[in-house]
Amino acid sequence: MAARDNALRDNGLPAKENTLFKSIVKHYETKQYKKGLKAADIVLRKFPEHGETNAMKGLILNCMERKAEAYELVRKGVKMDIKSHVCWHVYGLLYRSDREYLQAIKCYRSALRWDPENIQILRDLSLLQVQMRDLDGFVQTRQQLLTLKPTNRNNWFSFALSQQLRGRYKQALGVVDAYEATLEGAPENDYEHSEMLLYKNLLFEEGGMLEDAVNHLDRSEPMLVDKLFYHEKKAQLLLKLGRFEEALAVYRKTLMKRNAEHYGYHAGLQAATLKRKDVVERWAGVDASEEVEQVLGPLYKELQLEFPRSSICKRLPLDFARSAPYFREVAAAYIIPLVRKGVPSLFADIKPLYVDSMKAEVLGDLFRSWLDQLERDGKLSGEALPELPSSILWVRILYAQHLDKMRDTEGALAMIDRAIEHTPTLLDLHMLKARIFKHAGAFLKASEQMEIARKMDLADRYLNTKSTRYLLRANLLEDATKTIALFTKDGENSSNLFDMQCMWYELEVAHCYLRQGDFGRALKNFTSVEKHFGDIVEDQFDFHTYCIRKMTLRAYVRLLQLEDHVYGHTFFVKAACGIIETYLRIADRPKSSSAEAAEAATDDLSAAERKKAESKRRKAEAKAKAEAEAKAKAEAAAPAKEGKGKKGGKEKVADEDPDGAALANVESPLERATVYLRTLQTHASNELCTHTYAFELYMRKRRFLLALRALRKAVPLSRCGPAETATVHRLIVRFFAEVRGAANLPATLLAVIELQSGALGLQSGCELIAFNASFLEQHHAQPAAKVAAAEMLALLAPERKAEAVSTIASLDPSALTLDQAIEALAALGRLGDAAATNDFKAKAHGAFQHATVFAP
């Protein structure tokens, strides 16, 4: 593919060598690299200065994993024949193979300077442009290709699509129209024709031409293959246009009858009934007004009669219920049949309802009363027959989860133990017990329970996964590695987990290492996740041509949109935050021994647990070492496998930094962290952690204006909860304390900062101590705020440290959540008062018996 059209230009070789040169290209295209290399060497023996041959040889070497030589040869080739489009094209391909797309684009452009109408190079260029979202360039290139080759349908739709991506819907429609005008007779392929019509419809819709979209949809209906989609789209468009009656008819008379278990249809139906354009997929908390309940209540009564087997028709009223009596009625009607059936996921299904305290109370009430009735005479009130024996079991399970949710750990454990007594063979009970322990902060006990469950069904991958996760939370890395290996293809060799992009595992392992102070391995695992995201973005490449060819244009556009937001995915955000956190710790680390760091890391395990974990680890380590040695021997003995990797026969290169030592040992950790921060700022600006980390980084780099900007972004996000409010308050105080206390900052800088202090809630010139006090006054009911204000007081006025300590120490742990108590303990530790810390720990241990952080 590289230099096919080379024949058009005299490349300065005599006929014999020219034939050879063509064979090099052929060998390259058919991946017969050794033959290609041989041919190249023959030509070069006679014409060592022939640029294009040098370049081609380099390209072939690149495929044989000889990168350094490849670059050298290709660069040499370009220099020898700077006017050759072949050399430049090859240079571009080289960069492309290393994902250096911007460089590759430059090379392609140079190639086009010498051969402006080279279709192959234009096409390659357009791929890179859409990949890099250089949309203006993409439009241009696609236009050029269409002009050069209007007979190719792909060129029409690529051009239309490029216009669409630029937001020029009218132009895009014009292109599709023009193409349609060239069509004659019946379409050759019904499916592709139908897709084309739907794509056009999408352009109308995205361009806001809703009336046109509805009309076009109706006109196209006979030609559409996907009839269901026609109805769905029509209903959506009618709703958007506010034509509620018509929308209602489609939802109620057509879509509901097709599938009454579709949340989207229900949302549409509800919106049309309520005559509102905003569609609510699931009502949560207090979103639904009383009016909503009054309108939708009767509708769902009808639907339940019409679709007696539909579970969604019974479930949705729980969401929009506003009044307690109605909620009680619909909740009982929904839950009792599922209790009889025994549905393990039932609580997960109703858990979102707990954001509404009325609903939480009613549910607790219901469970308690069912339990009373069943314990009394085995019947639910109003029933003639007793219940089957599993009903009481599932009610106990629900009630245990309810109690856990209400943070009544002891009640929940007692309830689950009664259930285990009743049916000891149900492994779900041990999973639940594990979860209760986890919520209580007892990671080792949680893991023990999860292991019991896992052993009860060794064929269950889900349990295996859960158990692995719980082992990691308890810092039992070796056991976790063994457990996950039971379900991976290549046993304990983790390359399979990497190839499977098993990101939850990599994240948990990374955090486990981070807790143990092993920064290298933590970074190693966090960056694995980052690599997967790189691959996901890279994987788009295959679709740029494929989707156009197959006319799956709508799916393609959705894919591009998804890729645009992929770095905002929680897994990436977690990985990036983990990387930044690790580099911050590396930067903050006093140059001490690493053993100390590891010790500090196990702090949140009790002494006994630590011993247990330690001896377990030592044993496992010895065993793992022996196994690894045996394996290495076996591998050395086996013949090296032929490289059959998916991308162009690349062989797997040995990992040069398996422990991440090089990753951890960088010149400037803060700069490294900043790279990841930038990605977060672009793609995850609605996450508070993005801005708190931005703050931490910029403060350490003394980039005060950037830190200030991070604070301004953090303030609106701090309103989502008391913990967040307290976090951001700390940052604001620390910021002004540092800035105002700093010597020799430029006066203009200070002026700019003071000018913006109002936006952070701090009146210009206001004393920080007063600001801190007024924050406390405003949030005095919030324990998190109390702790933050006290700690900041000690920072601002070190002579008042005793006051700060006593404020925190006087908190009553039994009135706190586990997280709040942990935070209070940590704050006391930071204030350095050992006696108060120990006292508080003992008190907290009373309130949170199982939590290992407080264990003596």
Add this chain to the structure above:
Amino acid sequence: MVVLTGLPSRRVPPALRQRAQQLISFGSVTEKNVEQLRKLNLAVFPVRYNDKFYQDIATVNATAYTHLAYFSDIMVGAICSRMEPLDGTAFKVYIMTIGVLAPYRRLGIGKRLLQETLAACAEQHECQEVYLHVQVGNDEAVQFYRQFGFEVGEVVKDYYQKLEVTDAVILSKKPPFTQK
């Protein structure tokens, strides 16, 4: 070794029993789920069986005579038997345990478990006898087995060493194992 303990004498209304039937299903022991069987036996019998007991059950081809009962997908009952070779190809089947978790009794599960095993015996012409031990004085157990045509045999002195009543009586059944 079979002991009958604490049978609930409460009879279940026929309508409920009817409703329960469609929720009952059967499965076999494998090395993947044998831990559940251990938990079941631990809850049902006063005697603890050792690891070897479970290893044998999960691996040896005796699994044809071991059946698990599920109620609405929860394991609630099991019958564990083994083959005892006689002369030539002939053999006897010995029922080591049959148990149903207390809350799930009197729903017909025990009966269907025993029927599963008897049906398996009926398919083997070489199977000459099915037998088991019952604690002396356990009339309900005797009642239970008599329904299936088991006959009361000799008494074995001091069969149960660790229990209060130590003598056992042998119950046995010869072909045909199933009534047509």
